[in-house]
Amino acid sequence: MRGIVAAASSAHGRQKPTLQKSGSISVRGADKILIPADNHLHTKLCGHAAGEIDEYLDRAAALGIREVGFADHFPLYFLPPDKMIPDYAMDESKLPAYVNMVKENAAVSPINVKLGIEADFVPGHEEELERLLAPYQFDFITGSVHFIDGWGFDNSAELEGYSSRNIDGIYERYFFLLQQAALTGLFDIMAHPDLVKKFNFRPACDLRPLYEETARAFKRAGVCVEVNTAGLRYPAKEVYPGPELLEVFHRHGLPVTIGSDAHRPEDVGFGLIEAVKLIRNIGYREIATFSGRKIKYIKI
Ligand SMILES: [Zn+2]
Numbered sequence: 081m082r083g084i085v086a087a088a089s090s091a092h093g094r095q096k097p098t099l100q101k102s103g104s105i106s107v108r109g110a111d112k113i114l115i116p117a118d119n120h121l122h123t124k125l126c127g128h129a130a131g132e133i134d135e136y137l138d139r140a141a142a143l144g145i146r147e148v149g150f151a152d153h154f155p156l157y158f159l160p161p162d163k164m165i166p167d168y169a170m171d172e173s174k175l176p177a178y179v180n181m182v183k184e185n186a187a188v189s190p191i192n193v194k195l196g197i198e199a200d201f202v203p204g205h206e207e208e209l210e211r212l213l214a215p216y217q218f219d220f221i222t223g224s225v226h227f228i229d230g231w232g233f234d235n236s237a238e239l240e241g242y243s244s245r246n247i248d249g250i251y252e253r254y255f256f257l258l259q260q261a262a263l264t265g266l267f268d269i270m271a272h273p274d275l276v277k278k279f280n281f282r283p284a285c286d287l288r289p290l291y292e293e294t295a296r297a298f299k300r301a302g303v304c305v306e307v308n309t310a311g312l313r314y315p316a317k318e319v320y321p322g323p324e325l326l327e328v329f330h331r332h333g334l335p336v337t338i339g340s341d342a343h344r345p346e347d348v349g350f351g352l353i354e355a356v357k358l359i360r361n362i363g364y365r366e367i368a369t370f371s372g373r374k375i376k377y378i379k380i
């Protein structure tokens with residue numbers, strides 16, 4: 081997500097699918113797969129995305145996507161004004177404009193357009209976040225961990241942080257924060273739940289106990305997990321969460337939604353056909369979307 085790096089997409093299906101104009105694919109021996117929704121789109125208001133909102137919606141319409149959710153970056157409420165990171169998230173003053181822009185477009189779009197927001201979790205700032213979110217009628221609130229104790233670990237400008245830390249420790253801390261985020265009860269969806277692998281620094285430790293613990297916390301919190309295809313655009317070359325973690329989430333009965341994390345119109349729907357295939361292979365038969373913070377399901 082941060083530090084937009086345009087990279088070639090990777091299709092990692094076993095059978096090469098044929099992409100059709102409608103956004104559906106034909107795979108020999110399988111049913112036609114459609115992109116049911118894209119629940120993670122950004123807008124230029126965050127400062128690091130490109131294109132106009134109607135270009136995102138036109139792209140979704142061209143792909144035959146019936147529902148989209150905008151989930152732009154909530155202001156960095158946890159930083160003091162003099163420590164703000166420019167172009168990292170929308171400025172607090174832009175939040176009403178964001179809400180209005182999405183609502184106005186939703187009113188005229190042939191696509192079902194949902195108003196979401198992607199908010200960072202930073203421990204100790206929960207009440208502030210709750211207070212700042214309260215005035216708005218979001219369809220869903222997506223919770224993200226992009227910072228580990230002040231370090232923007234998914235920011236390409238802060239890559240040196242990986243060389244001064246223990247990789248296993250980074251993963252442990254990341255999943256701990258993710259669990260804490262879910263347990264605040266502030267979020268409907270947990271975004272890209274293994275974002276920590278973005279730059280492909282992989283741990284030596286066995287991640288399964290952490291995966292189980294995270295799934296248990298998510299279940300207790302009643303959150304939905306996002307299958308986010310942005311990981312295919314970065315060195316990890318894998319969706320977030322990867323198949324092993326997604327299987328654990330499925331076994332714990334957690335609902336899933338899907339999102340491209342598009343920061344430019346051409347990335348709307350990116351990789352979502354592969355994501356739906358993966359989700360089906362794991363055993364899911366529906367994905368979740370949200371209206372007025374209530375979950376509903378679309379068959380896949
Ligand atoms: Zn972003």
Ligand SMILES: [Zn+2]
Binds near residue numbers: 081198224226271
């Ligand atoms: Zn994110």
